[in-house]
Amino acid sequence: MKIICRCEDITEEDIIKAIREKGCTTLDELKHLLRLGMGPCQGRTCIPLAARILARETGKKVSEIELQTSRPPVVPVPLGLLAGEEDEND
Amino acid sequence: MIEKADVVIVGGGVNGCALAYELSLKGIKAVVVERKHLASGATGRCGAGIRQQWSSRENAALAIESVRIFERLEEELGSSIGLRQGGYLIAIHDEKDMEQAEKNVEMQRSLGLDVSILEADEINDIVPILDIEGMKAIGATFCPTDGHADPFKTTYAYANAAMRNGAEIYRFTEVQDIVTDGEEIKAVRTNRGTIKTGVVVNAAGAWSKKIAEMAGIELPNVPYKKEIIVTERMTRIFDAMVISFRDGIYFSQQDEGQILGGIPPPETVTGYKTEPTLSFLEHMSSTLTRYAPVLKHINVLRQWTGFYDVTPDALPILGEVKGLKGFIQCNGFSGHGFMLSPMVAKLLAQLIAGEKTSLPIGRLNLERFEKMDFEKEKSVVG
Numbered sequence: 241m242k243i244i245c246r247c248e249d250i251t252e253e254d255i256i257k258a259i260r261e262k263g264c265t266t267l268d269e270l271k272h273l274l275r276l277g278m279g280p281c282q283g284r285t286c287i288p289l290a291a292r293i294l295a296r297e298t299g300k301k302v303s304e305i306e307l308q309t310s311r312p313p314v315v316p317v318p319l320g321l322l323a324g325e326e327d328e329n330d
Numbered sequence: 331m332i333e334k335a336d337v338v339i340v341g342g343g344v345n346g347c348a349l350a351y352e353l354s355l356k357g358i359k360a361v362v363v364e365r366k367h368l369a370s371g372a373t374g375r376c377g378a379g380i381r382q383q384w385s386s387r388e389n390a391a392l393a394i395e396s397v398r399i400f401e402r403l404e405e406e407l408g409s410s411i412g413l414r415q416g417g418y419l420i421a422i423h424d425e426k427d428m429e430q431a432e433k434n435v436e437m438q439r440s441l442g443l444d445v446s447i448l449e450a451d452e453i454n455d456i457v458p459i460l461d462i463e464g465m466k467a468i469g470a471t472f473c474p475t476d477g478h479a480d481p482f483k484t485t486y487a488y489a490n491a492a493m494r495n496g497a498e499i500y501r502f503t504e505v506q507d508i509v510t511d512g513e514e515i516k517a518v519r520t521n522r523g524t525i526k527t528g529v530v531v532n533a534a535g536a537w538s539k540k541i542a543e544m545a546g547i548e549l550p551n552v553p554y555k556k557e558i559i560v561t562e563r564m565t566r567i568f569d570a571m572v573i574s575f576r577d578g579i580y581f582s583q584q585d586e587g588q589i590l591g592g593i594p595p596p597e598t599v600t601g602y603k604t605e606p607t608l609s610f611l612e613h614m615s616s617t618l619t620r621y622a623p624v625l626k627h628i629n630v631l632r633q634w635t636g637f638y639d640v641t642p643d644a645l646p647i648l649g650e651v652k653g654l655k656g657f658i659q660c661n662g663f664s665g666h667g668f669m670l671s672p673m674v675a676k677l678l679a680q681l682i683a684g685e686k687t688s689l690p691i692g693r694l695n696l697e698r699f700e701k702m703d704f705e706k707e708k709s710v711v712g
Contacts, residue, residue, distance in 0.1 A: 262486070265501075269367050272374055272482040275586070280562055280631060311632045312606050316562060320626025322615035 244293070245286035247279020255290055259297045267291060267308050277308060280316055331523035332498055335361040337682060338518045338525050340505050340541050341533035343373035344481060344668050345660050347488040347499070348675035349531060351407070354495030356683045361527075362489070362499040363520055369485040371535040373668055375636025377558060377580055377592055377712065378478040379571050380669040381418050382443050383471060385434050385708040388645055390441055391689055392670045397475055399672035407487040412480030412585060416569030419456050420709075422447075422469040423576050430708065431471050438473075445473040457568045459622040465574070478571065478582060481668050488675075505534075508545040508657075515545070515656045529656040529682060536602070536637035538661035547651050550699050551662045553637040555599040556592060556712055557610040562629045563587035572621065573711045579617050580711045589625065592712045593617055606633045638665040641699075644707035648674060648694040649681060658682065659696055665712055 242252040258264045258273050267290060270276045276290055277283025291305040337353055339346045342364025350360040364370070382397055384390040403411050422431050431447060438445050448455075448470045450462050456472055489499055500522065508530055509517040517526045534541045536553035564587050571582035581591025595610040611633055619626045641647060641662035651657050660678055663670065673689070680687045698704050 266367055268370065272367075272369060273486070278560075278632070280629070282632065309634075311634050312608075312611070313630060313633070316629035316631055318626060319561070319615045319619050319628050319630060322612050322630065323619040323626065324616075 244289045245274075245276050245279065247281050248275040250274050250276055250286065252293060255293050256297060259294065265298055266306060267294065270294070271308060282311070283308060331500065331520070332361055332525060333523075334526040335359050335498070336527065337361070337529040337531060338363060338527045339531040339533055340518070341371070341535060341538075342368040342489070342499060342501060343371050343533060343535055344369065344485045344488065344671040345674060346531070346533040347485050347492060348671045349533065349660065349678055350497040350499070351488045351492035351495070352675045352679035353682060354492050354497045356679060358679070358683060360492070360497045361525055362497065363503050363505055363518065364499065364501050365504045367501050368489055368499070369482050371537075372636050372639065373481045373485055373535075375558070375634060376481055376668050377582075377590060378481050378584070378668065379418070379476075379580065379582065380478055381476045381571070383418055383420055383434065383438060383445060383473050383476065383709065385430065386645060386705065387437060387441070388694060389666065389670070389707055390438050390443070392673045394441055394443055395673040395689065396670055399676070400479055403484070403487070403672065407491040409483070409487040409490065411484040411487050413477065414479070414585060415475050415477035416571070416582070417456065417472055417474040418476035419453065419570045419572050420471045421465055421467045421572070421574040421576075422471065423466050423574070424468065427576065428469060431469075434709065435471055443473060444475060445471060447471055457570050457572055459567055459624050460572065461621065461623050464623060465621040472570070476571065478584070480585075484668075505541060505544070508541070510545055510654065513653060513655050515654065529658065531658045531660050531678065533660040535661065535667065536639045538639055538659070542659075545654055545657050547654060547657060549647065549659070549662070549696065550642050551647070552600050552640050553602060554640050555595070555603055555635055556638050556665070557595055557606055557614070557633055557635050558590060558592040559611065559614050559630050559633045561589040561625075562631055564628065575709055575711060577617055578711050579614070579621065581618060581621075588631070589628065591618060594712065602637075604635045606635055638712070639667070640664045642706075643704045644710050646670065646674065646694060647696050648678065648691050651696050664707070665710065
């Protein structure tokens with residue numbers, strides 16, 4: 241068993257199953273169905289690995305796999321820190 | 331690509347897929363055409379809440395019936411939809427809110443809903459982490475059967491059940507034109523071929539206005555950019571969705587333990603713009619930690635955007651339009667499309683099959699906006 245997404249506990253088998261049985265053809269669909277890349281690392285570890293599995297399974301080149309939109313913040317930020325900045329302006 | 335279908339549904343969100351399923355139960359062959367992947371628009375970006383506490387009788391009735399369907403949907407469709415009924419707690423901030431809440435609760439109870447008004451000191455019995463003074467609450471309304479479900483799982487469950495029954499779903503297929511002849515629909519032209527049909531359902535969410543234009547119909551819908559944050563996971567600390575109509579905030583703890591919530595961005599943005607903003611992130615964080623100060627050490631992991639497809643009265647547009655036979659609207663949900671989808675799909679399937687709808691939907695037609703005296707839904711957040 242190969243762990244691909246450490247944050248959300250997703251294995252290579254889970255991804256292959258989602259591609260073969262659920263018809264996923266994009267990283268976005270894998271994200272939605274499996275929570276791939278939704279954890280604290282925001283896909284830094286799993287997305288390149290998942291892209292390679294997806295490319296292999298769909299007969300595409302890795303460069304043809306569309307990457308997910310990266311979302312802010314770049315690193316996790318505490319709510320209190322974000323809130324404090326607005327309070328100063330109040 | 332299939333050449334002919336009884337019904338072509340534009341949009342593979344939860345409403346489009348649910349409708350394909352409901353039509354399949356009646357032996358009506360539907361084809362869903364989706365520009366991207368399933369649930370790629372508002373369905374997959376929404377707050378996932380299911381609320382029955384509305385100010386308008388139409389929304390309340392649709393939502394109550396939808397919850398009844400959600401409750402048996404896993405069994406019916408044969409796969410998980412992630413339903414969890416932890417209730418919705420709606421903050422009451424002043425006497426004016428209280429007056430409206432009393433009116434709403436009376437109407438909702440007349441429809442059979444289990445909903446009550448709480449005193450301020452009862453709020454922490456439901457959601458222990460709330461700071462009653464910080465959120466400036468004098469009370470709340472609470473409905474224990476409100477909750478949330480997983481929009482992706484729900485959409486795929488409907489889509490797979492529909493396909494098992496003979497519906498076809500074309501992903502990554504873009505509608506380019508709706509071919510009409512006088513007052514009739516003839517076909518839908520896509521980038522992958524043309525499908526002959528007499529019935530087209532416009533379930534394209536924020537893009538419904540553009541789809542309607544292809545058929546020469548003008549919709550009053552406006553896309554509003556909305557934003558959501560999600561935090562890291564934590565142990566379960568509360569079950570209810572907390573919302574306030576005055577602050578516009580909503581937040582809940584999802585199944586995996588993360589807090590997910592939204593609030594109207596400080597600057598209202600209309601049109602198809604998708605950039606997340608720092609001003610939203612700060613406004614959301616400061617309001618959320620005012621409501622629940624204990625969350626201030628919790629990390630925000632991600633923010634994203636999506637669209638509300640907003641109508642002038644914040645109620646959906648459902649049914650056939652005047653002047654173009656077979657052109658059915660299923661849009662304008664104004665931020666509530668996911669939670670209303672089970673009942674909306676059932677009603678539109680009845681309408682398309684020529685049956686009497688089990689709830690009246692005549693008041694939700696497009697033509698209501700020709701009059702100036704339509705009543706607006708007041709219970710809107712996000």
